[in-house]
Amino acid sequence: MSPAGLGVGQVRHRFLALYALRWLPTGLLIPVTVLLMQERGLTLTQIGLVFSAQGLVVLVLELPTGGLADALGSRPVLVAAWAVGLAALLLLVVADTPLLFALVFCLQGLFRALDSGPLESWYVEATLAADPRAGYERGLGLAGTTVGVAIGGGALLGGALVALGPVGPVSALTVPVLAAALLQTVALAALLGLLVEARPSRGAGALRASLGQAPRMVGRAFGLLRRSRVLAALVAVELCWGFGIVTYESLLPVRLAEVVGDPDRAAALLGPASSAAWLASAAGAALTPLLLRWPGAAAGAALLRIAQGVTVVGMGLLAGPVGLLVAYLACYTVHGAANPLHAGLLHRQVDGPYRTSVLSLNSMAAQPAAALGGITLTALADATSVSTALIVGAVVLAVAAPLYVPAWRAGRRAVPPPAAGQARVGASSPPSGASPIHRGD
Numbered sequence: 001m002s003p004a005g006l007g008v009g010q011v012r013h014r015f016l017a018l019y020a021l022r023w024l025p026t027g028l029l030i031p032v033t034v035l036l037m038q039e040r041g042l043t044l045t046q047i048g049l050v051f052s053a054q055g056l057v058v059l060v061l062e063l064p065t066g067g068l069a070d071a072l073g074s075r076p077v078l079v080a081a082w083a084v085g086l087a088a089l090l091l092l093v094v095a096d097t098p099l100l101f102a103l104v105f106c107l108q109g110l111f112r113a114l115d116s117g118p119l120e121s122w123y124v125e126a127t128l129a130a131d132p133r134a135g136y137e138r139g140l141g142l143a144g145t146t147v148g149v150a151i152g153g154g155a156l157l158g159g160a161l162v163a164l165g166p167v168g169p170v171s172a173l174t175v176p177v178l179a180a181a182l183l184q185t186v187a188l189a190a191l192l193g194l195l196v197e198a199r200p201s202r203g204a205g206a207l208r209a210s211l212g213q214a215p216r217m218v219g220r221a222f223g224l225l226r227r228s229r230v231l232a233a234l235v236a237v238e239l240c241w242g243f244g245i246v247t248y249e250s251l252l253p254v255r256l257a258e259v260v261g262d263p264d265r266a267a268a269l270l271g272p273a274s275s276a277a278w279l280a281s282a283a284g285a286a287l288t289p290l291l292l293r294w295p296g297a298a299a300g301a302a303l304l305r306i307a308q309g310v311t312v313v314g315m316g317l318l319a320g321p322v323g324l325l326v327a328y329l330a331c332y333t334v335h336g337a338a339n340p341l342h343a344g345l346l347h348r349q350v351d352g353p354y355r356t357s358v359l360s361l362n363s364m365a366a367q368p369a370a371a372l373g374g375i376t377l378t379a380l381a382d383a384t385s386v387s388t389a390l391i392v393g394a395v396v397l398a399v400a401a402p403l404y405v406p407a408w409r410a411g412r413r414a415v416p417p418p419a420a421g422q423a424r425v426g427a428s429s430p431p432s433g434a435s436p437i438h439r440g441d
Contacts, residue, residue: 006196008130012139014194015123019143020150021187022082022119025089025180027154030274032162036173040096050101057109058116059367065113066360074118074125074356075197081114082188089181093174117359122195124347124355136347137297141288141340148282148336154180155275224350225361230410231349233403235365237305237342242369244397246377247312247390248331255386260321273325277332284336297341298408302401304338309398316390345407 006014037047069077088107095101120140127136158176166172225231257266291300311334314327350358373393381389 006126006130008127008134011123011126011130012142015119015139016142016146018119018187018191018194019146021183021190022115023147023150024154025085025183025187027151027156027278028158028161028176028180028183030151030155031158032173032176036092036177037101039171039173040101042098042101046098046101050098050105053102054105054109054112055367055371057106058113059364061110061113062116062360062364062367063357066117066357069114069118069121069356073197074122075191075195077114078118078122078191078195079188081111081118082184082191084114085111086181086184086188089177089184093177093181116363117356119195120343121356121359122197126197137292137340137344138289140343140347141285144285144288144336144340145282148278148280148285152275152278152282155278159275222361224358228349230406231346231358233406234342234346234349235362237301237400237403238362238365239369240305240396240400240403242366243373243376244308244312244393245366245370246373247393247397248315248328248335250374251377251381251386251390251393252315252328254381255315255390256321256324258386259319259324269321269325273328277329280329280333281336284333284338285340287337288340291337291341292344296408296411297345298404298411301338301341301345302404302408304334304341305401305404306398308334308338309394312390312394312397316387316394345404 034047037050042050065077084107088104088111091100091107092104095104120143123139123143124136127134127139157179161175161179162172164172164175167175170178225235253266253270256270257263260266260269291297291304294300295303308331311327311331315324315331318324318327346358346362347355373396377389377393380392
């Protein structure tokens, strides 16, 4: 049993329930956020500047908040994060100026920075505490499925609420935001009840000590990155992914409008296609147990990065809307399958008190890469064509595949697991078929 008295199955069930509640409000907001800001008088330029506030806050706070979670514990940091997320949603209900919307997205950035990593770290640590030989990759794969279903289902629900029309003085576009705030309140209550953590220190003194430890946690996480070729290569994969994500998040709508010849028709097609894409991502994540058995975590992740590049090339070259959307759905299916494998490999590079800091390092790497990709690929699209930009982005996605070789080699060496609480440098998941990890938990 874990220090909290939970078994492996109980830990996984609580993790997945909280994961679903975390992402369902996000799905509700997807169809309405930009339209709501336009309804309240913001121009597209102002909307772009408002959105950038979130990215800047995340970039600045990602690592410090990861270190704080390692020092203070996952539970208090997640409670603070989800409370900030609720405050952001309540402010979004009434925001009607660029300044207020910027404040909303600054709060969203703080929420995202605090939320990045602690829940996943709690799941892995609690699973290993319950059974040091238990495999957590299956739970990470199920989490990917849960995210896809929650966001896809939330997006459909948000669209349905808008279709029902206004409720009294509340506009139709505001109704999903109110629903998201209600769900966020439920999520916060569930977090307080379900996430239990053994942390002996309490009170103001413990908080001051934890805040003092946070910078050291970040520094030691960077030390792990310098000493481990495996970890450095995995973070480099995130750089490639951050650059390439621009292709299917930002350029795909432009490419679809180009193919159908009508931006309004493209927008109408993209709504249900986005929901379907997240459900496809969920289906891809459900393949995690099969991919772990063959070809294995590192080899499977490498093949999936190449496959994702191929799907993006399809988005750039296929001429009809049906082919383009099929490639888009295939891209998200591969995306959902690749993420749990990458996360599992990342977790196996560190044990003990630096786990969330390492996750934050990995997550932070995507931020400047995505900004560079956004600038580079959109400029390339303007100078040449959207198809050319998509193909260049696809090449960058596929180039990440060889970066999994260090993890594959480390797994082939089948290094025995270190003692609990020690940093693991240069190790990776054991090869399929030779692993002491139980895959069927």
